[in-house]
Amino acid sequence: MTRLSWLRRFFRDSKGISTAIGTVLLVLAMFVISSNVFLFTISQNTLYTQAVTESHQTDADRFNEKIVALNGNHTVAGNQVTVEADLTNAGSVAAQVIKLWVFDTYPTNQRYNYASLDLNLNPGDVFRNVVTVTIPGAQTSHSFVSYFVTARGNTVPVTAAEVNGTIVAQVALGIGKVGMDFDAFLYYNVSGTWPNYNLTVWPNGAEGFNVRKNRDIAFRVTLTNFDSNKRTIQLNSHSVLWMIFPTIATQVRCAWWYIVNVNGSGKILSTAKGSFSDVSLPYGSPAYVYFASSEDLSMNNFGLSSSGYDGPSAVNLMLFGKIGGSTFGQNIPFVSVYVT
């Protein structure tokens, strides 16, 4: 009954209805609009947060990218600078190498160039990369710096091959490019008649620090190419093992053995004039080099050689040839031989 009268009173008395309608509409409007604004703001914030997350991921990927370029080497032929390096993906993300920059650091030729690359490396991948760029005025004597650029914008400097203490000792305190193994210095007796000569006792020979006077002998030295630029050395026929005796103070007495080619069974192959083939010393690989001839094989035929003197002698190993595209010469003076 009370409820009925309230409703009846409400409908009969129209005063305040407009206020109520207006209020309801306003509240409704504000609610709808603020809800829209709120939801829109939330959606925009979500998009922005997502973009920030992606941005952080991009940066994280860049930080996690770790490419190392080891055993780097620069060689020059004309204006062409060849860069070699072992590229390793030591990071946790795949990487793409897109550029190599090379700089000539020589004071009067500070030039640079680059090469575009497309190398894709998964984590753990190792790739030996050889790239050639043109730098006008580049010379073998110049020093070079280079670095790779990845698709994420990281730069990877090329690290030169390390020269450790052992190698320095082997190349006479770092002077020169060829090291000699003192533990593998042998001599052989040479037997046979023209043009067939053999080294005996093959292949072991005898230690080269004590040899016999007036015997036809040959020496074997073990040489290793330690050129910092990793170029191959070619020894030509002028290379000679030279023995010096302090027999007479005012006049040096000598004996010498020129370089020869020997096959795998101890036979001397280069006996005729001009038959000598240059001996190759690749970087880092020990190689046996034989000295047996009294004659330079580019000028004369092979000749047997022996020492006519006895006593202590200083041995100089005089090497000639080419390194890369340049001429090469080095003297290794550190062996002593006693002749009896």
Add this chain to the structure above:
Amino acid sequence: MYIGRTQMLVRRISRVILNKRAESYVISAVILAGVAIAMGFAVLAWAQSRSSDYGSQLSETMNAETAKLKERLAVEYIVYDESTPPPKIWIYLLNWGTIDDVGVQTVHIRKDTWHLTTSTFTLSFFNGTLIPDEDLDIGEEGYILISSIDLDDGGYYYVRVVTVRGAVFDSTFVA
């Protein structure tokens, strides 16, 4: 019985129609309600308009900020050359970000208190041809060439590249 009810209904309607006493109240109520509704809709429209403006501004800002976040420029190399006048600076750039159309707005070069801001430069591909759209797309490389700039030989300089979207990328070089 039915006749009685019909008569009562007719009598009531006639009373409502013929009774003029409540007319002004009804009219005023209708007018007030109409005004209130009209005001309500006006406020709704205004608020809707304001919120729409706010929404579009927010959307624009967010899009710009998001695009800026995606920009990444790496400086591959900077070289200063004074051997052939006028002295020039080459800034080699790589777009390694995730968005195209990265244009360079200004370049700042600074050393100690000395500072130079320039927008006068060209953007070219590494092969020397000018980039037609003057921006770098994803993975694209190009260089900025700034001419007629005299720097101290051997000086250590800071470089700041500011993009059109407002992202900032810093690097250094020795002149």
